[in-house]
Amino acid sequence: MFRLHLIPYGSKFDFIGMSRYILSLAVIVIVVCFSCMIFKGLNYGIDFKGGYIFEVKMPNVPDIPMLRGKLNNLGLGEVAIQEFGTKEDLMIKLEKSEEGSGQEKAIQTVREILGDGVVYKRIETVGPKVGEELVSNAIKAVTFALLAMLLYIAIRFEWQFGVCAIAALVHDCAILFGMFSIFPLEFSETSITAILLTASYSINDTVVIFDRIRENLKRYKKMALGELINLSLNETLSRTALTATTTLLAVLSLYIFGGKVIASFALPIMIGIIVGTFSSIFVASPLLMSLNLKRKDDDEQPKDRGIPANLG
């Protein structure tokens, strides 16, 4: 019977051997991404920076340069006008944010400039303070979530596993943030959700591999750590590839069929899944080698293989 095998059985990739180069490459990438974030910054969306978004359907094909000129004269900061779907659909962004009655006036003025017969699909106004709070809240939530997961892994495994898992997460987040900064993709509230999804996927993936390492540590007491990690990675490789594929397929259909808004959300997740899978194999696991993992030398018999188990 036909079966699709992404990874042939009995693969013997030398991940640990490769990891020396890859780890140093990862460090460079992380440094580049972080410095990009610091020096170039993120392309914050209206959610964070404050400002106005209008998504409109014009009654007929609009003269965009003329509109831009008129809107620029309002003194409402940088104006961005994009076609959004058809030629009549426009997305207009104004960067300056105000408080209080200024907002209503600005919206009114833009309505006057666009004229009659316009369908307003979406209008957003965000004041400057709200954005700052969103950022600090999001950072707080994500930090606590990471710490909680670190704690859980440290309790269930050893602290070294926790540290390595978080290192892999830092790697993933750095690359994603770096991407947002380098390609300037707009960084909005949904981008945070995308990064969170990546993080939860990545930690999931890492835990599965760690679980196998833990199991093999009990089973093969004499095996060298590098060899053991390699074995564990190869044993789980098929699952890693399969799960990454199914998840990528799901995100791909989001990207293709989900419409513009969801697509902008799916893109970072796709990259995140690839990066997260990569980091579980090449960052989290090899790092265990350098963290002085204690191996229990008790007399416990290795786990049996082959005794039937009854589960009810």
Added chain:
Amino acid sequence: MLVVSRFRVVSTVIICLLGLIFALPSVVDQKTFDRLPSFLQHTVNLGLELRGGSHIQLEADIKSVEKEHQESIIDEARKQLRKNNIKYNRISVQVTDKGSSILIALNDVNDIPKVTKILSKIEPELEVTSNGPRITAVLSQTFFDNFAKRIVDESIEVIRHRIDESGTKEPTILKQGTNRITVQLPGVDNPAEIKKLLGKTAILTFHGVDEEMQSIQVKDGIRPHLPTKPGVMYLPEEKGNGMKVYVPIKKQISLTGKSLVDAQMGIDQQTGMPCVHIKFDSIDGTRKIAELSTKYLHKQFAMVLDGKVLSAPVFQAVLTGGSAQITGHFSMEEATELALLLRAGSLPAPLNVVEERSVGPSLGADSIADGKNATIFAFILVSLFMILSYGLFGFFSVISLSCNITLLFACLTLLGATLTLPGIAGIALTIGMAVDSNVLIYERIREEIRAGIKASVAIAKGYKMAMMTILDSNLTTLVGSIVLYEFGSGPIKGFAVTLALGTVISLFTTFSLTKSIIALWMRRNRHKEIVI
């Protein structure tokens, strides 16, 4: 042998059926929905960006109310200082970024204890410090916090009244942080009208008009030089013909709109202009309006709303019935709006709009359609892939995947959670990730079979060995999502709910549903060769 108890199989089937029953109302058409029994008439709560509507975030200007409170303290302090013959250079409210404070510069340092005593008598919650002859007094933090809380809570009540009175359906009004209020209005895609309603404090007061001072009439937009007199202030009155009259009114408030029980738009019998009929409560208000009209009989008094004079008529008779009418230069709409505002009560603090999002119904419908398509395609792609990889067992996990999605919808419906755009994306992703547990188990079974174990035994063993891994990876995610829910806000919270539910449900489908299916299948096909 993989053995699953009969109880487990039955309860699994029941849970899945229940899930189906509660998920279905979200997808049937309106006609069928109306015929459902009432306990089933719940659908997934769609977020505003999906159903269309407005989201407005308001900030209560607590600092301005704090300042007002301090000014009233100063007024009292001035009197007391004069009475006690204490000399001072300056007494004022100082406004900084951190808040406002009362500043008194005394002539004599020895007066400090006396002044401190006077201040704490007026307001016990004042914290007084001194530096030489200068005294600084601020309201204590606990007082301020309680103060802020009371203002926001009262504001929410008033907002609710106003929105209800305006006829908008199903508003959600929530407190956010210490001084923010979020208002969500489904179906309202141009919230300008409602924002106008929410932006007005609507404090109605009645004042006497000072007879010694003159009213000053000017053209609109011109600010005349206004004479000053203690206890008197000039407030503008719109005359409607491009003119404005500044009326000298007594600062002392004779009557407030608080004792109103009703307000309705009406027509003034004499002028034929729109006006607002008001009715005071039977005890306090009626007595006060009677007193006021006796005191100002044949004299001018002023009705003031939010710092503007509505009109300054003359009492023609003593009002004993507790009713009165507010006249001014109103249009019908303005009179109706004023009546609404008076019925709903006044806001304790000015509210500013800090964030506003509105989504038209067409965009929401598009997003739902796109989300649906994406979810369906995700399902098809993942199913195909699973069947290609694991054959019949892949098909088993497709069954459990469909139950997974159904249960997720049912849970979202039952919890009353709100489905947002990232939430839909979360569901599509759950589809991708939910099969992970199955993949883990199947891969494990393959390993065991390769190690030379009989397939039926290998299946049981695969389940047992993969169990710990699945628990660990899912619990890690669960811990993370619970923390995210606890500390996150808005879309992060919504995401955390979907993620946590997806995790728990996929644990259930893996260990109850797929397992039952495989166990039952194996009992039927005991002697067949098993290929995974």
